[in-house]
Amino acid sequence: MTELAQRLLDLPRSSFATTTGRIDQLIRAGEDVVNLCQGNPDLPTPPHIVEALREEVLDPATHRYPAFSGLLELKAAIAQWYADNYSVRLDPEQEVAILFGAKAGLVEISQCFLNPGDVCLMPDPAFPDYWAGVVLARAHMHTVPLRRENNFLPDYAALDPAVCDRAKLMFLNYPNNPTSVTAPVEFYEDTVRFAAKHKVIVASDFAYAALGFDGQAPVSFLQAYGAKEVGVEFISLSKMFNMAGWRIGAVVGNPDVIAAINLIQEHYYVSLPPFIQRAAAAALTGPQDCVHELSKIYEHRRDIFVAGVRAAGWDVEVPRSIFAWLPIPGDGGSVAFADDLLTRAKVAVAPGRWFGKYGEGYVRVSLLAPEDRLREAVARLAEF
Template sequence: MRTDIARRLLGLPRSSFATTAGRIAELVEAGEDVVNLCQGNPDLPTPPHIVEALRQEVLDPATHRYPAFSGMLELKVAIAEWYAAEHQVDLDPETEVAILFGAKAGLVEISQCFLNPGDVCLMPDPAFPDYWAGVLLAGARMHPLPLLRENGFLPDYDALDPTVSDSAKLMFLNYPNNPTSVTAPLEFYERTVRFAEAHDVIVASDFAYGALPLGGETPVSFLRAPGAKDVGVEFISLSKIFNMAGWRIGAVVGHREVIGAINLIQEHYYVSLPPFIQRAAVAALTGPQDCVRELSDVYRRRRDGFVAGLWDAGWHVDVPRSIFAWLPIPGGGSSVDFAGELLQRANVAVAPGRWFGEHGEGYVRVSLLAPEDRLREAVGRLVDFSAGRVWPSASAARTAPPSGPGARTPVHSTST
């Protein structure tokens, strides 16, 4: 029997996160106390009213049958109404909304829908590594959009070679950003629309963290920019909004032809998400939103305490605007080496910036998805581990620290 793997799979990288997860499991099994701040896996339960909605829907025999191939209209209506209420964006539920088996699936599918071998995709660097998978499966090429501190971790379209801009077919964006944790202003999205129109580029905006306003104001949706629906789409994830990570449900909204293509590919991959999960998602989107505000408050308290502890130790870091902290490595050096040594010597797991691209080097990403006491423990271990290293100067940080150790008051970043 021939079991040669198809060439399209040979180009896919192995997940560094999975490898590290295995190493963490080994340490825990050996009795080590590991503070795992490596992955973005929500640690709190789904709100009870959503769980109860699922229980009730599972008891309904109507949800035991196959649903409509492209998803249930009532869920699409709920998504459109939620977008209108939360982000002042009008959507046609029937033509401008697609249901996803988690936002991650759609972020891979869009490349397969629109990229042919040799096509160019503009890719933020650093970026969420799963964006790369769809591009590689399509046999397309990635051209980096460097996200640099001096540009507020926003891409500089003017720095692109015009021939690259003209040849690009698809572009990924992600704000609030993973891993740098900055937000983007409306003016940037307006520039993005002009760039996409001028060069005929499809914009894929990943808005997975857009419903959690840790900075005091709700992050701006790409679709708020005039003309945005004419050039692209936006992805949302109920995993982050409602702690529904294990439910694997998200959506993509915007440009009708893009939505149609994603619906087409999903007919062949999945058919549709289970009806009881779709109906429970309706309950999440249309029910009380207090749980979202409470979750944002939890993350804000965690963030403020974590950042205050680092500032008290002299480690001047930017104040995160999402559930990740992007930390410059004291003394510089390899982010992979720093993270590996930190796990080996201090039992703290973080993600090396190099995992997110060449321009992620010099940083590590820390997930704030852990209880406050564990984050305090991590700060102590980070500081002890980094003793003797050269701390980043205060002038390198763009934001003021929280006031006092363990501060609980909201922190407002001055960065974008």
């Protein structure tokens, strides 16, 4: 067989896929595994969105190829959603691009703006899929540590100015995966000033938008003055509407970046099925009670989990999103700890090391599991 291209050989391998295979093996062997490893919503898509999809599928007009860059009605719905929730004004035609899930756009943006040898500022820990686009672009990742003492926010003053001047792109993600912290608007204002000074494009991953806890809605990067001049923001319908299997997201903001994303997508994807786009528009413009209710469900799950592990003597910060970021006891390493936990207690969590060097010493726990399974996990963790 012909050898694969080097760019594919260099792609990071998914530890999540390997662990999922092991979990499946244990389940097939009759073991009861509580899987808190992945961020895969366990609740169904709200009925009114499913019904909207059913109606759109029955419309023959949705059986044809749509416009390459997506339906204007969905872009307008996204713009209206931003106006309603964040008081951010967007031009639907110039400042919104439709994505085959936010993940696709987060890989594409590196290929749009990074040449071989260019520098990308990469938070650590971070969602591992950010790395793939940088690798495919043959660019270089410069680590930006996210430390507990700085509330897991980048410390721009600690970065080498010479490296920052060479950088073309930087990733951010708040509410953060895996640390679960949120960012205030003041941080984003600092980010805009930093990006403008060093001429860096900001790629803000806002995958957990609208899922706010304790009565506090997450802040959008675009709420900072001048944000559209330096970057874009990625949103996903996967978490806030339980539409993970629908694979639909968007990127909004700087029109030059949006044009580049649309260009590369013409060659990769062309466009999402029209019936999915129309149903997504219905989700964004329809009743938002389902989103608020989902936030309450996740907040309740968080409270159950935190109370349980604290009662067991585990020092845990209160999560601000759908993950808990737990410091591990001892010094054996997060991968060994997670492996031991799965082997002995049959609870699956994600080692912090999977998210980068500075993720070591932690494990990430997903709260996307029914309440009874979270209680079972707490009991097993306490015994473990």
